[in-house]
Amino acid sequence: MPKAFYVTTPIYYVNDAPHIGHAYTTVATDFIARWHRQRQEDVWFLTGTDEHGEKVMRTAEANGTDPQTWADRLVEEAWKPVLKTIDASNDDFIRTTEPRHVARVQEFIQKLHDNGEIFEGTYEGYYCVACEEYKQPGDLVEGTGEYAGQLVCSIHGRPVEKLSETNYFFRMSAYTERLLEFYEQNPGFVQPESARNEVLGFVRQGLQDLSISRSTFDWGVTVPWDPEHVIYVWFDALLNYATAVGYGADPEKYERTWPADIHFVGKDILRFHAVIWPAMLMAAGEPLPKKVFAHGWLLVGGEKMSKSKLTGIAPAQITDTFGSDAFRYYFLRAIAFGNDGSFSWEDIAARYQAELANGLGNLASRVAAMVGRYFDGALPTPGPATDAEEALAAVAAKAAHDADAAVDRVAPHEALAAVWTLVDAANGYITEQQPWAVAKDDAQRERLATILYSSAEALRALAVLLNPVMPKATAKLWESLGAEKALGALAAQPVADAGRWGQLVPGAEVTKGDALFPRLDLAAADQ
Ligand code: MSP
Numbered sequence: 001m002p003k004a005f006y007v008t009t010p011i012y013y014v015n016d017a018p019h020i021g022h023a024y025t026t027v028a029t030d031f032i033a034r035w036h037r038q039r040q041e042d043v044w045f046l047t048g049t050d051e052h053g054e055k056v057m058r059t060a061e062a063n064g065t066d067p068q069t070w071a072d073r074l075v076e077e078a079w080k081p082v083l084k085t086i087d088a089s090n091d092d093f094i095r096t097t098e099p100r101h102v103a104r105v106q107e108f109i110q111k112l113h114d115n116g117e118i119f120e121g122t123y124e125g126y127y128c129v130a131c132e133e134y135k136q137p138g139d140l141v142e143g144t145g146e147y148a149g150q151l152v153c154s155i156h157g158r159p160v161e162k163l164s165e166t167n168y169f170f171r172m173s174a175y176t177e178r179l180l181e182f183y184e185q186n187p188g189f190v191q192p193e194s195a196r197n198e199v200l201g202f203v204r205q206g207l208q209d210l211s212i213s214r215s216t217f218d219w220g221v222t223v224p225w226d227p228e229h230v231i232y233v234w235f236d237a238l239l240n241y242a243t244a245v246g247y248g249a250d251p252e253k254y255e256r257t258w259p260a261d262i263h264f265v266g267k268d269i270l271r272f273h274a275v276i277w278p279a280m281l282m283a284a285g286e287p288l289p290k291k292v293f294a295h296g297w298l299l300v301g302g303e304k305m306s307k308s309k310l311t312g313i314a315p316a317q318i319t320d321t322f323g324s325d326a327f328r329y330y331f332l333r334a335i336a337f338g339n340d341g342s343f344s345w346e347d348i349a350a351r352y353q354a355e356l357a358n359g360l361g362n363l364a365s366r367v368a369a370m371v372g373r374y375f376d377g378a379l380p381t382p383g384p385a386t387d388a389e390e391a392l393a394a395v396a397a398k399a400a401h402d403a404d405a406a407v408d409r410v411a412p413h414e415a416l417a418a419v420w421t422l423v424d425a426a427n428g429y430i431t432e433q434q435p436w437a438v439a440k441d442d443a444q445r446e447r448l449a450t451i452l453y454s455s456a457e458a459l460r461a462l463a464v465l466l467n468p469v470m471p472k473a474t475a476k477l478w479e480s481l482g483a484e485k486a487l488g489a490l491a492a493q494p495v496a497d498a499g500r501w502g503q504l505v506p507g508a509e510v511t512k513g514d515a516l517f518p519r520l521d522l523a524a525a526d527q
Contacts, residue, residue, distance in 0.1 A: 006045075022082075029264045112170065128158070128160045262291045296340035305343075364477055398499070400465060
């Protein structure tokens with residue numbers, strides 16, 4: 001059985017409800033998963049929740065409940081529903097409190113312990129509970145405002161805690177050279193380039209051994225040989241990528257899925273994935289993931305959007321007005337993947353109107369309406385192609401090719417820009433060919449048929465190429481083109497074939513359904 005293309009999101013902390021920063025990671029991963037499925041590849045897409053550790057434990061306490069009850073509630077009421085809100089197509093959802101994960105984490109750490117990779121020691125230093133991370137003095141900055149005079153975490157702006165604990169350590173220092181060699185031999189492992197440079201710079205300073213247990217609280221996976229300790233939440237969490245696909249439990253599934261092809265992460269959690277995780281896998285003799293891609297942050301007022309700073313926006317606030325397709329399209333198109341980006345209501349409203357309602361939506365409704373008006377809704381048989389049709393077909397072929405190549409570079413914004421060349425070309429083609437004028441001359445029936453058939457062909461290609469980003473609108477478009485009968489399901493149309501001209505079968509029943517992107521009540525969006 002061939003190996004599946006395996007992509008993951010980070011698993012999300014259940015200390016709070018999701019905001020659009022979290023949804024951004026999931027949407028990007030979902031887009032890549034769907035694109036590969038559209039290529040007709042076998043895909044496995046994993047997401048889930050990270051439920052142990054001090055942060056979740058303290059949140060539960062602050063809410064007057066125990067961490068398991070809190071986690072159960074947040075997962076069912078917030079984290080699983082948000083996947084529907086943004087139309088995520090994950091194949092599995094892992095929770096780190098599930099037995100299928102906990103038991104395998106214990107086996108993994110026991111194996112490292114048996115192999116002499118773990119020793120007992122004392123951790124003296126700083127810890128940021130919001131990051132769940134041991135911090136070096138160089139990672140900290142002077143606090144401002146209420147925290148003036150204290151050292152704070154540069155990401156959260158909150159004071160760090162001073163720990164002095166007897167813990168178990170993983171001999172990560174032993175992996176400095178092996179990791180550097182691995183990065184050297186696999187230049188595509190950490191992307192984009194800025195992320196790779198950060199990781200190289202960090203590892204070149206030499207790695208320190210890592211504390212992988214905590215003994216001052218108990219919300220975590222118990223260390224199998226010493227029940228006074230729980231496993232450090234990141235050591236536990238990173239293993240989800242392997243436990244969810246059968247590590248230690250289902251060798252066949254594990255073989256078919258592991259290693260991951262791309263771990264998608266925000267840049268704040270890059271080092272965990274590009275340094276600690278491969279070192280853990282090396283220590284256990286497991287294959288390493290092929291790529292870690294770090295995207296940027298959604299910013300509000302120049303800072304990372306976050307619930308703790310009260311700048312979080314819930315995805316439903318946006319999808320209620322614009323719909324999930326526009327949400328997905330907007331974040332993938334407007335932000336160069338890998339860079340930070342700012343969200344604004346004005347910006348999404350402007351793109352919705354210009355690109356989705358007027359650009360794509362109008363194209364689809366005009367073509368369907370004209371086939372209805374001039375040919376009673378039956379797709380006409382085209383006559384000979386002129387230069388204009390050949391040029392349009394060439395744009396379609398190039399758009400399909402360029403978008404596919406952009407996906408291989410993990411550049412969704414470039415993929416969508418490439419597809420949009422076809423939206424623009426098709427609109428330009430119709431404006432130039434003026435089918436409404438040609439329709440007035442009975443002698444030009446065949447020419448009219450050619451123009452409308454060619455416009456419908458552009459829409460066919462667009463339905464396939466945009467299916468990974470806007471699955472609801474493209475399902476409607478496929479239906480409106482009457483394409484299913486002759487060509488089969490939209491999901492079954494290979495990307496490699498999308499740009500091949502002339503697939504629609506004359507006679508197909510073309511219908512003008514609801515607008516793909518209805519006009520907005522801007523007063524409602526202007527909140
Ligand atoms: N639980 C860890 C991940 C463990 S993976 C083995 C974690 N969880 S998180 O909920 O805090 O963040 C999950 C993801 O959401 C990260 O990739 C993070 O970068 C992303 N984002 C959180 N806020 C964000 C923005 N404001 N903008 C973009 N992404 C953001 O870290």
